[in-house]
Amino acid sequence: MEHQEEHLESSAWLTDIVIGMSDGLTVPFALAAGLSGAVSSTGIIVIAGIAEIAAGSIAMGLGGYLAGKTEIDHYNSELKREYREVEQVPEKEKEEVREFFENLGLSKDIQQQAVEEIAKDKQKWVDFMMKYELGLDKPDPKRATKSAMNIGLSYVVGGLVPLSPYFFIDTPVEALKISVVVTLICLFIFGYFKSRMTGIHPWAGALRVMLIGAVAAGAAFGVAKIFE
Template structure:
């Protein structure tokens, strides 16, 4: 059981990192590219980029927190309802438990014994219904906070990648060239591992993520140049 919980926690953290890093690499990259086509000072791009990273980290983190809270609130609401049902309509709930064991192919004698054993302990009974009737596992009470931090920090780390060349190069277009190389490599590597996690073809996934970032940055740069002209 302990091993399973660690695995789930790790999976949740990786999901958060993927969410935060995906937008963190792409959005500031597109912003920096667009500004590179419109302004002549890397200082302006750095200020705008840092402001975007700060705002994006907070927004993404808040979204993760609210998603975590929603999952917890939903679980608690269903838990309360199940306690009420085993109290008010116990026979109906027992029949649902029996139906679960019937679907497993167990004999009627074993079904009845299993139902009686589970129904002796109300907490065990409700936990059984939550997991096997509703398919809900008890969420980590700290999940919302952890998710907010994981997503927010991942966004910030990802956002600093495309912005970093602008700290060392004075010409926006020259800085963009290095930013594009570094960011597209990072997007390719990120897309590769993300695709492996989700069971998609790693190479195809890597190219897809990299192309999305490239198209977004190119579009932003092109639009900026059009309006500048």
């Protein structure tokens, strides 16, 4: 019978969605809850919520872009350094390759044979050093742009969930009640899949994410009522 691995692999795309959706569900939810305790018009909440979603998605997207760009710049910088070291101190680099195979438990003859084979091709040699010495995989050159789009759009989608009842209900408190139910359900579902992806117990993770959102919204609503 063929063996199949059951590990859930997290892609960069899923990571971006988790980042954007997590803040998108929580921050506008807390803002809408806080305003519901301070104003009497859902129109104000809708305008403020849309403004926050726009600003938040841009800020989060920009953060994702800069993180992706930094990853690419770091890889390219290390790549140039490895090429330079292979050319200027090849024996030192060969010794590092040999030590890698030694740590795998290979015999000295096999170690030497593997080193000489890898050193025949400079590009493969550098790629080997990048991956196994530095632990760096070649990043997608479009990673920064993709990350910005994924995070920004996820933030918008997440932010519209708690804000949506305010589009259809005139009374802020009544809209908040619907928003609380809908958003907490979404937070629970989101937390469940996020926890599965990261290897955490899904039910415990889902409950934790939901409680964080509830506490944030409750605190915002309470503070607004106090200052009102």
